[in-house]
Amino acid sequence: MIYSIMVMSSVTYALKAQGILAREGIGTRLEKLNKSQTLKGCGYGLRVDKSKLPEAAAIMKREKIRIIEII
Amino acid sequence: MEKLIYFDHAATSWPKPPQVMTAMASAISEKGGNPGRSGHILSVRASQAIFECREAVCRLFSFSMPERVIFTQNTTYALNMAIKGLVKRGDHVVISNLEHNSVIRPLHKLTDPREKNITYSMFNATDAEDDETVFCFRRAIRENTRLAVVTAASNVCGKMLPIEKIAAVCRAKGIKLIVDGAQAGGVFPLDFERSGADVLCLAGHKGLYGPQGTGIMICSERVEPESFAEGGNGLNSEERDMGNVLPERLEAGTLNTPGICGLCEGIKYVIKETPEAIFGRTLHLSRYASEGLMSCKNTVLYGNYDIKAPVILFNKKGIEPNVLASYLADNGICTRSGLHCAPTAHEAVGSGLNGAVRISFGHMNTKGEIDRFLRLVDKA
Numbered sequence: 001m002i003y004s005i006m007v008m009s010s011v012t013y014a015l016k017a018q019g020i021l022a023r024e025g026i027g028t029r030l031e032k033l034n035k036s037q038t039l040k041g042c043g044y045g046l047r048v049d050k051s052k053l054p055e056a057a058a059i060m061k062r063e064k065i066r067i068i069e070i071i
Numbered sequence: 072m073e074k075l076i077y078f079d080h081a082a083t084s085w086p087k088p089p090q091v092m093t094a095m096a097s098a099i100s101e102k103g104g105n106p107g108r109s110g111h112i113l114s115v116r117a118s119q120a121i122f123e124c125r126e127a128v129c130r131l132f133s134f135s136m137p138e139r140v141i142f143t144q145n146t147t148y149a150l151n152m153a154i155k156g157l158v159k160r161g162d163h164v165v166i167s168n169l170e171h172n173s174v175i176r177p178l179h180k181l182t183d184p185r186e187k188n189i190t191y192s193m194f195n196a197t198d199a200e201d202d203e204t205v206f207c208f209r210r211a212i213r214e215n216t217r218l219a220v221v222t223a224a225s226n227v228c229g230k231m232l233p234i235e236k237i238a239a240v241c242r243a244k245g246i247k248l249i250v251d252g253a254q255a256g257g258v259f260p261l262d263f264e265r266s267g268a269d270v271l272c273l274a275g276h277k278g279l280y281g282p283q284g285t286g287i288m289i290c291s292e293r294v295e296p297e298s299f300a301e302g303g304n305g306l307n308s309e310e311r312d313m314g315n316v317l318p319e320r321l322e323a324g325t326l327n328t329p330g331i332c333g334l335c336e337g338i339k340y341v342i343k344e345t346p347e348a349i350f351g352r353t354l355h356l357s358r359y360a361s362e363g364l365m366s367c368k369n370t371v372l373y374g375n376y377d378i379k380a381p382v383i384l385f386n387k388k389g390i391e392p393n394v395l396a397s398y399l400a401d402n403g404i405c406t407r408s409g410l411h412c413a414p415t416a417h418e419a420v421g422s423g424l425n426g427a428v429r430i431s432f433g434h435m436n437t438k439g440e441i442d443r444f445l446r447l448v449d450k451a
Contacts, residue, residue: 009316010107010138010316010319011106011107011305011319012107012122012125012137012138012316012318012319013316015118015119015122016122016137016138019122030110030115030118031110032108032109032110032114035309039307040307040308040309040310041306041307041308041309041310042108042305042308043305043306043307044107
């Protein structure tokens with residue numbers, strides 16, 4: 001499956017986002033991340049099916065949860 | 072040996088609901104990873120369990136932002152974090168005369184010019200009329216007052232302060248309000264959003280029926296306390312500061328996952344029983360005990376308000392409080408004597424520097440237990 005990772009501000013925001021997306025029918029998986037373009041060390045993100053990414057991103061925007069990077 | 076009677080819920084609640092202990096054991100055996108540090112199943116389960124507890128806190132206190140629920144060791148740490156994280160050099164702080172040492176001592180330390188050189192004043196909060204309490208609060212405010220710290224309910228006498236009215240004054244004057252909810256959380260209904268408080272500090276192990284070693288700080292969006300302790304938080308490890316994301320900015324080091332899992336079950340228990348029903352029952356018990364004590368020989372009650380948290384403070388003339396508590400303990404009744412870490416509150420209610428005996432109820436206590444206690448006090 002082709003997927004993207006939405007990098008979130010913290011594990012807490014990632015879990016909050018995961019719950020909201022699950023209620024909207026979008027399954028995700030919590031991913032521990034290392035250094036990326038925006039992360040200066042450790043962080044967390046949500047792995048999401050690429051086809052669902054636009055919808056997931058729109059929901060995050062609506063819920064005012066910041067996606068700090070998409071990998 | 073008669074069944075132990077526990078009247079010391081204001082210190083810590085006992086017994087805990089069985090599901091609290093089950094959840095703690097399960098946290099150790101099935102969620103044993105470090106929360107927010109790794110990606111394996113044990114760490115993820117621990118992170119999820121902690122987030123579930125943040126959501127439970129939000130449900131109980133009518134708050135919508137689980138990311139602004141911070142876990143601490145106890146209320147004292149939460150208050151220290153809130154006070155030291157918000158006060159600035161030279162600020163003036165207003166507190167009530169019913170505050171616990173967990174408020175007075177951090178402020179006293181901050182008065183040192185080598186610290187933040189702050190000043191603080193106390194207002195009288197013992198009047199039965201809310202408007203008089205608010206008047207006293209307003210009168211204590213100075214031009215440089217930036218912070219107020221007020222208990223929702225006294226741990227000494229159960230007096231409930233008019234938080235919403237005090238918060239309204241604070242808002243109008245640009246003062247941040249920290250509420251000490253150690254004796255309030257789970258004890259009576261408390262709506263954080265509606266209260267108007269900026270920060271609410273709570274004990275996990277009292278009215279929320281969680282284990283000892285758990286506390287909570289709820290932060291509104293109106294405040295951004297500075298970090299209190301620095302260290303690992305699982306985020307941006309290359310950076311030398313704690314970052315600006317809550318709750319991780321204020322949660323340095325590994326969290327107490329077993330404790331938080333137990334706390335989550337305690338909170339769910341309170342939600343199921345409802346704070347309204349718990350308060351109704353304990354208030355009834357409290358009134359019953361107060362009336363009984365008043366008819367016992369030579370007893371003196373302090374701060375005997377009509378509506379209050381289920382805490383009663385009393386003495387028996389001619390008997391030192393520690394001697395009376397010891398006599399009750401020998402007869403299977405757990406109470407607490409002394410100053411209850413709140414000397415100014417004792418002074419305010421008239422029990423003085425020798426203190427008094429405190430009894431405090433949980434909703435599992437019964438009138439039968441109170442009857443046995445009253446017989447012993449009368450006989451003492």
